[in-house]
Amino acid sequence: MTQRIPIVENILSANDNMAGVNREILDHAGVYAINIMASPGAGKTSLIIKTLEALHGRLKLGVIEGDLATSIDTDKAIAAGMPAVQINTGGDCHLDAVMVSQALPSLPLSDLDLVIVENVGNLVCPASFQLGTHLNVLIASIPEGDDKPYKYPGMYRGVQALIINKIDLLPYVPFNMDYFRLGVEILNPGLITFPLSAKTGEGMEAWADWLVAQGHPKDK
Amino acid sequence: MHELAVTQSILDISLRHAQKVGAKRIVGINLVVGKFSSIVDDSVQFYWDMIAEGTIAQGAQLHFERVPAEMKCLECGHAFEPTDESFACPKCLSPKVSISKGDEMRVESIDVE
Numbered sequence: 001m002t003q004r005i006p007i008v009e010n011i012l013s014a015n016d017n018m019a020g021v022n023r024e025i026l027d028h029a030g031v032y033a034i035n036i037m038a039s040p041g042a043g044k045t046s047l048i049i050k051t052l053e054a055l056h057g058r059l060k061l062g063v064i065e066g067d068l069a070t071s072i073d074t075d076k077a078i079a080a081g082m083p084a085v086q087i088n089t090g091g092d093c094h095l096d097a098v099m100v101s102q103a104l105p106s107l108p109l110s111d112l113d114l115v116i117v118e119n120v121g122n123l124v125c126p127a128s129f130q131l132g133t134h135l136n137v138l139i140a141s142i143p144e145g146d147d148k149p150y151k152y153p154g155m156y157r158g159v160q161a162l163i164i165n166k167i168d169l170l171p172y173v174p175f176n177m178d179y180f181r182l183g184v185e186i187l188n189p190g191l192i193t194f195p196l197s198a199k200t201g202e203g204m205e206a207w208a209d210w211l212v213a214q215g216h217p218k219d220k
Numbered sequence: 221m222h223e224l225a226v227t228q229s230i231l232d233i234s235l236r237h238a239q240k241v242g243a244k245r246i247v248g249i250n251l252v253v254g255k256f257s258s259i260v261d262d263s264v265q266f267y268w269d270m271i272a273e274g275t276i277a278q279g280a281q282l283h284f285e286r287v288p289a290e291m292k293c294l295e296c297g298h299a300f301e302p303t304d305e306s307f308a309c310p311k312c313l314s315p316k317v318s319i320s321k322g323d324e325m326r327v328e329s330i331d332v333e
Binding site: 001002003004005006007008009010011012013014015092093094096124125128129147150151153154157182183185186187189 | 306319331
């Protein structure tokens, strides 16, 4: 005889539990962590490297790089002077909490104030997988177009800060900022937003100052 | 898409609960999936047939209850399903709306023998 067993459990509960463990490890080490998500080519890696410069040593920064393959991004981060560890997902379209838990021991957490996790370039899946970071940050970029909040609502809903990168391209690309911001406001009312250009440096200071205010630099 | 990871989680949750009640076989899995959770039913079923093989959940039928997106207008209270191009209220055209349904992504129940 068939019997129905009620469950009512979130499908990704195992990932959420592991994210909780990661958070405890980070908190115990006194490290603030952010998860940066964006489409491929939005400028995640260059923004991270420019963020290091804009911080002027106010925070000690480490990086976890997520990619399908290659260590190109990690090589860039190390060259810029940051401790960095690469996760190759081997085809998975997002980082999950287990991958991050395996990467954390490779970073000198006791020497760091802030860890930036660069997620796999993708506007769909990463939003569903909590990593244990304190903040989710989305980088939108002007050439992607102004309709992305409407097309990828899940991503815009799941973040606590939004960077609008490549604003130096606004004169050359059709992009209706009001239409873009309206979509964002509906999905995520009051979301803090940083329009900037990692290339020219415009707006980088505001972003860096905000990061410093979020984290708790270790007293050395 | 991340259907393999999602399917693995569904299998883990189902097996864990089936074991708790000493079930011999899982014949059905009842899922509630909202429009915003971007899961493709056919892909999950495809992976299911592969990864459930050899477990007591082999051959189980996956039932998807799809929850459409729903938004509520904060000005006039009208509840509506948003279109792809606009989230504004179709009744009073206000852009001030909030999302009330569509985030669901859970295993509601399993049918066991």
